Amino acid sequence: MSASPPEAARERGSYPKGVARRQEILDRALEVFAKRGAQRTSLRAIAQEVGVTHAALTHYFGSLEELLVAVYRESELRADAEGPPPAPDVSPAEQMRISAADNREIPGLVQLYSTLVATALEDGHSAAQEFATQRFARVREDLAQRVRHLQSMGRLREDVEPGLVAALVVAASDGLQTQWLLDPAVDHEAALAMLDRLLSSPRTDS
Amino acid sequence: MSASPPEAARERGSYPKGVARRQEILDRALEVFAKRGAQRTSLRAIAQEVGVTHAALTHYFGSLEELLVAVYRESELRADAEGPPPAPDVSPAEQMRISAADNREIPGLVQLYSTLVATALEDGHSAAQEFATQRFARVREDLAQRVRHLQSMGRLREDVEPGLVAALVVAASDGLQTQWLLDPAVDHEAALAMLDRLLSSPRTDS
Numbered sequence: 001m002s003a004s005p006p007e008a009a010r011e012r013g014s015y016p017k018g019v020a021r022r023q024e025i026l027d028r029a030l031e032v033f034a035k036r037g038a039q040r041t042s043l044r045a046i047a048q049e050v051g052v053t054h055a056a057l058t059h060y061f062g063s064l065e066e067l068l069v070a071v072y073r074e075s076e077l078r079a080d081a082e083g084p085p086p087a088p089d090v091s092p093a094e095q096m097r098i099s100a101a102d103n104r105e106i107p108g109l110v111q112l113y114s115t116l117v118a119t120a121l122e123d124g125h126s127a128a129q130e131f132a133t134q135r136f137a138r139v140r141e142d143l144a145q146r147v148r149h150l151q152s153m154g155r156l157r158e159d160v161e162p163g164l165v166a167a168l169v170v171a172a173s174d175g176l177q178t179q180w181l182l183d184p185a186v187d188h189e190a191a192l193a194m195l196d197r198l199l200s201s202p203r204t205d206s
Numbered sequence: 207m208s209a210s211p212p213e214a215a216r217e218r219g220s221y222p223k224g225v226a227r228r229q230e231i232l233d234r235a236l237e238v239f240a241k242r243g244a245q246r247t248s249l250r251a252i253a254q255e256v257g258v259t260h261a262a263l264t265h266y267f268g269s270l271e272e273l274l275v276a277v278y279r280e281s282e283l284r285a286d287a288e289g290p291p292p293a294p295d296v297s298p299a300e301q302m303r304i305s306a307a308d309n310r311e312i313p314g315l316v317q318l319y320s321t322l323v324a325t326a327l328e329d330g331h332s333a334a335q336e337f338a339t340q341r342f343a344r345v346r347e348d349l350a351q352r353v354r355h356l357q358s359m360g361r362l363r364e365d366v367e368p369g370l371v372a373a374l375v376v377a378a379s380d381g382l383q384t385q386w387l388l389d390p391a392v393d394h395e396a397a398l399a400m401l402d403r404l405l406s407s408p409r410t411d412s
Binding site: 110111114115117118119120121122129132133136137140160161164165167168170171172173174175176178179181182183186187188190191194195198199202 | 316317320321323324325326327328335338339342343346366367370371373374376377378379380381382384385387388389392393394396397400401404405408
């Protein structure tokens with residue numbers, strides 16, 4: 001390794017030791033958020049809960065917003081590592097229903113997600129905005145591909161545009177989860193199942 | 207008027223003069239938010255933008271959260287006063303499409319809405335939670351009634367549960383609006399129109 005690393009690398013700890021330390025803090029922060037949710041607080045208060053100094057958090061993550069984005073990305077990486085993605089013939093709404101069921105285990109991260117998305121809509125929050133915009137685009141692209149596959153199998157209506165279906169399913173899933181969190185009487189799984197049924201090919205024998 | 211009003215009445219200004227002053231501040235706050243959105247800030251900063259003292263804002267609204275709720279409720283009251291509600295045979299998704307189009311005129315209030323909903327999901331924010339929970343319940347009930355009416359007219363599929371349709375349409379509308387705000391390429395009006403088509407009665411002549 002160079003004896004004189006670039007300033008940026010030194011600052012954000014891309015030395016092996018710095019990377020390990022950043023990951024260690026991120027792991028602890030993820031535990032804290034999974035339990036407590038994203039209730040608005042200061043970077044200083046979070047540092048205390050995580051058990052590191054305020055200076056360390058600022059050093060490794062920059063701002064509260066960047067820390068929140070890093071924690072959520074980490075939770076996604078872990079979820080991806082836990083198992084293969086759903087088979088390509090699982091319908092988009094069914095896929096959302098499965099992930100909504102998984103989310104029930106991690107209410108703190110669901111709160112964090114909604115906080116990040118709301119923050120992204122406010123002006124001047126480029127980290128949250130970039131995260132949310134890219135995440136929506138990626139999820140929609142994956143779902144649209146799934147829709148095209150299911151259409152080619154004759155299992156999903158042919159008269160709907162895959163990109164619009166993808167946006168609709170993501171929106172329905174996010175919005176139903178919000179309503180369910182506020183009022184458990186809202187049956188978001190049943191509503192997603194209904195959307196699935198509306199999108200499925202009309203049966204030829206009916 | 208009594209010479210000795212109850213403490214609570216005195217505190218929140220339910221004297222005609224206090225009521226008028228509160229309304230005056232609310233009107234100005236609504237103007238400010240319609241322009242600036244709900245970007246996180248302090249009650250003190252908002253007081254400055256509105257042109258009142260921090261003490262006055264605290265006196266009339268209590269906290270930042272309560273002020274945000276009051277501003278959003280005021281914006282809804284004004285929207286209601288602007289014209290009659292859509293005719294009962296306007297479909298739920300079409301109704302959401304109309305209000306989404308109206309919302310394009312007031313991006314600041316749309317931001318405020320998403321901020322209030324995200325705040326409601328965090329612990330310890332009872333004003334936002336009560337507001338969001340009640341608002342979702344009211345909008346769902348209105349839409350469910352619309353669904354039953356359209357079903358009785360034979361214009362909406364009979365094999366869907368009105369309450370689930372209502373929750374789905376509200377969710378789709380909120381979620382699509384969020385995606386569109388982050389990425390204008392998302393055609394939320396077209397996605398709502400597609401949902402409308404999926405929910406409409408299969409035409410007997412097709």
